[in-house]
Amino acid sequence: MGDNQSVIYVCSDAVGETGEAVVRATARQFTNKTVQVKRYSHIQTEEEIEVIVKEVSEQKSFIAYTLVQPELRMKMQQEAIRHEIRAVDVMGPMMQAYIDTFNGNPKPDPGQRQVLDEEYFKRIDAVEFAVKYDDGKDVKGLLLADVVLIGVSRTSKTPLSIFLAHKGVKTANLPILPDMEAPEELLQPADRMIVGLTIDPGHLLKIRTERLKTLGLPAQSKYASMEQIKKELKTANQLMKRLNCPVLNVSDKSIEETAGVIMKMRSEY
Secondary structure, X not given: OOOOEEXXXXXXXXXXXXXXXXXXHHHOOOOOOEEEEEEEOOOOOHHHHHHHHHHHHHHOOXXXXXXXXXXXXXXXXXXXXXXXXXXXXXXXXXXXXXXHHHOOOOOOOHHHHHHHHHHHHHHHHHHHHHHHOHHHOOOOHHXXXXXXXXXXXXXXXXXXXXXXXXXXXXXXEEEOOOOOOOOHHHHOOOOOEEEEEEOOHHHHHHHHHHHHHXXXXXXXXXXXXXXXXXXXXXXXXXXXXXXOOOEEEOOXXXXXXXXXXXXXXXXXX
């Protein structure tokens, strides 16, 4: 391993996503090393911890752990001392503060881990769904989605779909083209929420012009003409009105802001 590369270990009796997120957030504060995260999930026995700590000691690294079960946390602390390595209890101080303040107790049972696992795999499924049904590639997704995003090109449909997917929301999106006929799947009743994304013409003109520059294409393309943009937005507005769906203007909104609005609407849907 090179001098500018480090491996940090993450250990968990669940998935380990929280521990890895903290490690990566920390690593971003240092620019002199490339950090690789090695995650050990679903740890159930003290023997597993012994093997992992030995490996970490040999690599001269340290561990960030999120272990709920008390016996596993104790074992991790003991092994870290024995092998003279650092082991950072990511959730421990927060859990202790909760116990001291609210007299609560953590749930160490496997069922709790299963809930965490289910949430994790739900997000994975949602991301795969968003990729499969992106940009109207397969209109069947319009009937299977939790949320369907419609809008003209460059209204952030794809990144918004992926962002919502990371929240566990299965999202499909459909681009609206000038004078297009809406697919039957979009018009059929289904258990989903359709959201229209619109944008100010001048703002869209800037975005599309920059996009063409990035691709090395002439800025005078029809794609970035005001006439074309207004024509597309007119078609989009007519379809959204026909569907009677909520419409969000994304001109001055970040992906996070738009997603937050959609999540709130969905909770009230």
